[in-house]
Amino acid sequence: MKVARSVRVPRIQGINHAGKRLVSRTGTSNSSIATSHAFQPLSPSHTAPTPRKALTAPLAKLPLSTVLRSLMVLSISSSPLLLKPCIYTLSRLAHPRSALWDVSKNPLLHFLVKHTIYKQFNAGENKAEVQQSVHNIKNLGFRGVLLGYAREVLVGEDQDAELDAKTAQAEVQMWLDGTMKTVDMAQEGDFVALKFTGMGSDALRHLRKEAPPSEFMDSSIQKVCDLAISRDVRLLVDAEEQAVQPGIEAWIMKYQKYCNSQTPGRAVFYGTYQAYLRSTPITLNRHLEMARRDGYTLGVKLVRGAYMKTEPRQVIWAEKEDTDKCYDEIVEALLTRRYNSMLPPPAKDATELPPVNVIIATHNRESVRKAHAIRIQQSLNGEDYGVDLSYAQLQGMADEVSCELLQGFESPEARVGATPMLAPNVFKLLTWGTAQECMGFLLRRAVENTEAVGRTKDSQIAMIGELKRRCLKVFGRN
Numbered sequence: 001m002k003v004a005r006s007v008r009v010p011r012i013q014g015i016n017h018a019g020k021r022l023v024s025r026t027g028t029s030n031s032s033i034a035t036s037h038a039f040q041p042l043s044p045s046h047t048a049p050t051p052r053k054a055l056t057a058p059l060a061k062l063p064l065s066t067v068l069r070s071l072m073v074l075s076i077s078s079s080p081l082l083l084k085p086c087i088y089t090l091s092r093l094a095h096p097r098s099a100l101w102d103v104s105k106n107p108l109l110h111f112l113v114k115h116t117i118y119k120q121f122n123a124g125e126n127k128a129e130v131q132q133s134v135h136n137i138k139n140l141g142f143r144g145v146l147l148g149y150a151r152e153v154l155v156g157e158d159q160d161a162e163l164d165a166k167t168a169q170a171e172v173q174m175w176l177d178g179t180m181k182t183v184d185m186a187q188e189g190d191f192v193a194l195k196f197t198g199m200g201s202d203a204l205r206h207l208r209k210e211a212p213p214s215e216f217m218d219s220s221i222q223k224v225c226d227l228a229i230s231r232d233v234r235l236l237v238d239a240e241e242q243a244v245q246p247g248i249e250a251w252i253m254k255y256q257k258y259c260n261s262q263t264p265g266r267a268v269f270y271g272t273y274q275a276y277l278r279s280t281p282i283t284l285n286r287h288l289e290m291a292r293r294d295g296y297t298l299g300v301k302l303v304r305g306a307y308m309k310t311e312p313r314q315v316i317w318a319e320k321e322d323t324d325k326c327y328d329e330i331v332e333a334l335l336t337r338r339y340n341s342m343l344p345p346p347a348k349d350a351t352e353l354p355p356v357n358v359i360i361a362t363h364n365r366e367s368v369r370k371a372h373a374i375r376i377q378q379s380l381n382g383e384d385y386g387v388d389l390s391y392a393q394l395q396g397m398a399d400e401v402s403c404e405l406l407q408g409f410e411s412p413e414a415r416v417g418a419t420p421m422l423a424p425n426v427f428k429l430l431t432w433g434t435a436q437e438c439m440g441f442l443l444r445r446a447v448e449n450t451e452a453v454g455r456t457k458d459s460q461i462a463m464i465g466e467l468k469r470r471c472l473k474v475f476g477r478n
Helices: 064-077 080-094 107-121 127-139 165-185 201-208 215-231 245-260 280-294 320-336 365-380 399-409 439-449 453-474
Strands: 122-124 144-149 191-194 234-237 269-274 298-303 356-361 389-394 425-432
Touching: 064 080, 064 107, 064 453, 080 107, 080 439, 107 122, 107 439, 122 127, 127 144, 127 165, 127 425, 144 165, 165 191, 165 201, 165 215, 191 215, 191 425, 201 245, 215 234, 215 245, 234 245, 234 298, 245 269, 245 280, 245 298, 269 280, 269 356, 280 298, 280 320, 298 320, 320 356, 320 365, 356 365, 365 389, 365 399, 389 399, 399 425, 399 453
Parallel strands: 122 425, 144 191, 144 425, 191 234, 234 269, 269 298, 298 356, 356 389, 389 425
Antiparallel strands: none
16 A cells, blocks of 8 residues: 655755755655755744754765765766776776785785775774774764675675685685674674675575575574674675576575574564565565565565666566666655555555664765655654664765765754654674775776766765855855
C-alpha cells in the first residue's frame, strides 16, 4: 500500500533551508514522500516553540585543512580533463610494475599520496592513526564510523588460478587477521564493513559458483561475528559486481540469521542493496520474508550502486530517474514499514513489513531530505519510529550533506511541536590499511566519479562557498 499523505515539515533547529541544491538533480517529483519544497521556511506560526541558535553554514565545523584538501581533490574529480590522467595514475599506483610506482617502496611517493588523496578518504595505516581519525570525526558531531579493511581481490584477478589448500587458507587467515583488527579498532555502536572477496581467490571462486563458504572460511566469519557481538559493533557486507553478488547475498543471509537471531529486535549484521539494479525490490522482498520466517531483524544498507561501468546494462534501470524512484520508494516502504508499488506485499494479506534496521548510504541530498520528512511526519503524529535508522556518506565526499544533517539536529533540545526529534545517527565510511593496500579503493572512488562528475562539481561549489565565507569573515564582512 503506497503512502499518499502529504508531509508538512516545520522549521527545524539549524536546517539551512535557504541553501541551494548542491548534490541531487533527481527526477523524483512524483514520489509520495515530500519533495524539497517541504524544507523551505514556513510562516512564524509553524516555528518550533523552543529557542533556536543562530544558523551557521553546514561546512563551518570542518577544519580549514580539510576544506582546502577537499577543494583540491574535488576540483580534480569534477574535471573530466583532469580526472582521466588521475585515474591512469591511480591505476599505475594500484598495480605498480616498478619500485618507482610502488607507494610502499618509494618514500617520496608515499609522502605525497599519504597527505593528499589517502588522507582525504582513508582512516590510517595503523591502529593509532585510525583511532585518531575516528576521534576527529566524532568530535565533529558524527555518531560514529563505518570502518573497512582495504584488502580485497577484484573480480577478474587470478580468478581461475588454482591454489593449494595451504595458500588458500593463508589468504583467508590474512583477511581474518585484518578484519579482527578492524573490529577491535571500532568502538561501541560503530560499523565494520566486510568484503568477502578479501578472503582471496578461493573465496572469489566460491562466490562466483554460488557455493557455500569452505569450513575454514565459515569458522573465520563466525569468529568475526562473535567478536562484533561481544563488542557491540555492527557488521555490514558491501555489494559487489553481479558476477559474485548472488553468492555474496547467500552468505549474507546465512550470517544475518547467525548474528541477528542473537540480538532480538536489533540487527548486528547488514547486507547492501543497490537501487540501480532492476532486481533489487524482488531481492529485498525475498530477504524480508526470510527474516520474518526465521524471526530476526533484517539489516539493510541501501545504496544507489557503484559498478555502472562494469555491469551488464540490461540489469540496471534505463534512466537515472528510475534509480532515484526505486531508492526513494524503498526508503519510504522501509521507514513506514508499509508495502508500496516498488516493494509490493508478497501476499494479499501482508500489510506490514517485518522488523528492519536501515542505513541510508547516499550522497543524494534529496533522498536524505525525503527520509527526514518521513521521520518528521512520524514525530508530528506521535508515532514510534519502529525502525532504527542511520545515514552514511564516504569520508571526503558529500560533506555538505553530512554536515547539514548534523547542523539540523545537533541540539538535543530540538523539537517538532511537543515531540522531541532524536538526533540522527550520521556516520562516515572510512577505509584503513597501508597506502599501497588502499590504492585499489582509491582507484574505485575515482572511477565512480566518472559517472558522477556533476554531483562532485556540486560538492566542489559547496567547498568554494565555505572558503569564501571564511575569507569574508576574516575581513569582517560575514
